[in-house]
Amino acid sequence: MKKFAEDALNYVNTYSKPSELKITDMRFAHVESSSVHCILLKLYTNQGLVGMGEIRDGASATYAAMLKSRILGENPCDVDYIFRKIRQFAGPSRQGGGVSGIEIALWDLAGKAYQIPVYRMLGGKFRDSLRMYCDHGRTPPEERMDGTAQGMALKKRMDRFQMKMCKTILGIEDIQKLYPNEAILSGPPDYLAQIKREAENTTHRDSATGLAAVKDKPFLRKKEDFRYVSHPHTMLRITEHGLDRYEEYLSKIREAVGWQTPLAIDHLGHIGLEDACKLLQRLEKYHLMWVEDVLPWYLTKEYKILSRSTRTPLATGEDICFVENAQQLCQERGIAVIHPDVCSAGGILECKKIGDMAQKYGVSMSMHMCETPLAALATGHVGLATENFFAMEFNAPDDEYWEEMIQFQGGPLIQNGMFVVPERPGLGADDFNDEVIRQHLWPGYTAVWEETEQWDSERSSDRVWS
Template sequence: MANKKETYESTLAHVNTFSSPSELRITDIRFADIVGAPMHCSLIKVYTNQGLVGFGEVRDGADKVYAQMLKPRLLGENPCNIDKLFRRIKQFGGHARQGGGVSGIEIALWDLAGKAYGIPIYQMLGGKFRDKIRMYCDTDVEGKDTGTAMGKALKKRMEKGFTFLKMDLGIGQIIDEPGTLSAPLGFLEEWRAANREYWQARRNPNVSVEELRRLKNRQYEYNNIAHPFTGIHVTEKGLDMLEQYVAEVRAEIGYEVPLAIDHFGHIGVEDCIKLGRRIDKYNLAWMEDMIPWQYTNQWKRLASAVSTPLCTGEDIYLKENFKPLLESGAVSIIHPDVLTTGGILETKKIGDMAQDYGVAMAIHMAESPVACLAAVHVAAATENFLALEFHSVDVPWWDDIIIAPKLPKPLVQNGFIHVPDAPGLGIEELNDEVIAQHLHPEVPGLWEPTDEWNHYVGNDRLWS
């Protein structure tokens, strides 16, 4: 009898007890906000009537209200009808962080569908082109930021097995050196003061609400001046210093390993061209987000003036908004974030569209393992995929956010993530003990009820 019982229980362990996907219904949506992973992330749980829970995540630094407002539009619906529900909610998303709510919920729907049917997400997307996903590693410098110091930091990444690297290069590295930048007199000092005073005030409990609001509004105004309108220019001395920085990095890491560059600062296309021509010779993988993605004609000017591949896309919502850049021939790599595009299926569609134009797809990612695994499934199922970003090498508890016995730990090994075969994203549960230790101090709740959103109603139809 003991053997029969053991056989029955071992067999039951392989049976999907959630065997009524057609009857699955969404019953609740809740959130937990964490910091330091490396960014502020709002994790999502979508609950169902069969005990299945789907996991999602709002884009790093975004407001979770973009996801909360979707709850009354999803309660009672079958999460397996992913495309139907996405078409219902996508009007409530937008570019950059405003796409974070729709995208995060869409990921949770895929997770639920995979768990309901017992298959991994990549298989529902048509199968995989690869068994492991190449990660490219963003890197910062401790102490004085010199090219040699950055080169040594990047070499440490290579020693961990990373085969694709990225670093920052821009006006932030030369702003303290006299004679490197020109701008309307006093403008740079005012901009820096606006940022400094706001963040100092946030840490000071004695600052009034009115004063904090004034400082926040001032900081917002400076930080939202787009590149063509700042009046900031890089001098020959500044260009010399930035070129020397890249030369020092290549002297440390060599020329064989791909090296991408980001965060140039708010400078116009003419200065981007001057800088790009200076660093073309250093065999860079790409130059990223040199100007806002909306300025298609400026991207064309830039592409015709430099030989280094150009890359953008992390702030673009929905497939159709990538098309002007692809049609113009201005970019060699598109760079969507699964938590901005609209989610998993939209990112897959974007990659497939880019392939028709001979353009590769890298994926931007600066979030928790939830968003990371969503991107892994997309990367596995998209043929023209190049590399997936990873910001959390130096976050020791990053892997502990999830409970996933069928996944390797650490998730990133020798610069790659193996594509999981477990159902859905591959995550069995989120680790509430770890999450509780890293809750955002200003948003401390752990999966608290969101009943106040249950009955919001509105006429959402976009036509009469």
């Protein structure tokens, strides 16, 4: 009998009493991953359990740190209660990163406390692994100078991980920069000068690695910066010659990756509805998986018009926070694919709610994921537990250390082009790998998991009614 009891204890975390679990601290680490600035988060508890989370790429740790005093002393197993307590402090895109990162860490703690994977707490799984589609990662500039080179670079990265689907970034501004003396675009002269000088998707070579240099996501916002002007208001127009050049470039990418390979396009350019309609009509013959973020996500009426002008599926959603902000897009069938990011949509449960809502309107869900393997695990649990999930993004094909940033048990996370979630408690990771993280700290940061006591007593009256 004694032997039986000892064996039983091997399957129980005796250091955790879920009903008595309390949050005691929150700390951060800033790392370079997936070509961007990523912010990792830890929630500490009174029982030694540590929850792992991540804030949206290119965001600010302040978005989470300001919430620390509001969650200290709370039981992290009360995930929905804490989420509702702090959700008012989230906004679209990177502004949703703080609430989302905390929510992810809460689920990790709850799973570790009860010794079950997160997807089990979401209702179980619809699949055993998840499709991934490959991005360009840090493809060097010289491999982006024409469609054939860009397509071959993309195919090489797909083959490296045995992925069968891919996404390219191709904005009309990039075509204008390639041909600065040709009339690709017409528009305000100051905007055209900016584009020829520095298109939004322009990459620079890192002399140390030979790959594209990593740049911070947030631009230095200036009043005259066209990249901060919403698409309908730039008055940038594509000429017929510009349409020809764009199509010429894309046709070479399509030939390079193959006609049976699912291929998506992101960042068509800062163009309005009318020119987007013209460009999409030209692209129909290339049988695209989807075209992403053609317009800002909140332009529901414009997406409805756009979707009815083309037979190419439209996708958007990486900057949407909360299910209610995604509903009208899906209900109006303005898009065919909802595309949230777990690190800005409100976290794990909110992403599942988005997928379930979209399914009612015949809309599929794929997920944006340009962060570390921790965010990939969170995305993976959503994908396992959501019926209409199709695929998740992978933007780190050139970061050899990517998977090593977390410690976990089992085989590789990416196997034969599929993402495999470890069958372990919580998100499936035991801890972050501090040694690897220290080797890839974001510029300006010299340490990890530093004290954040300055946020312990930050207070305000958070009630939203009088």
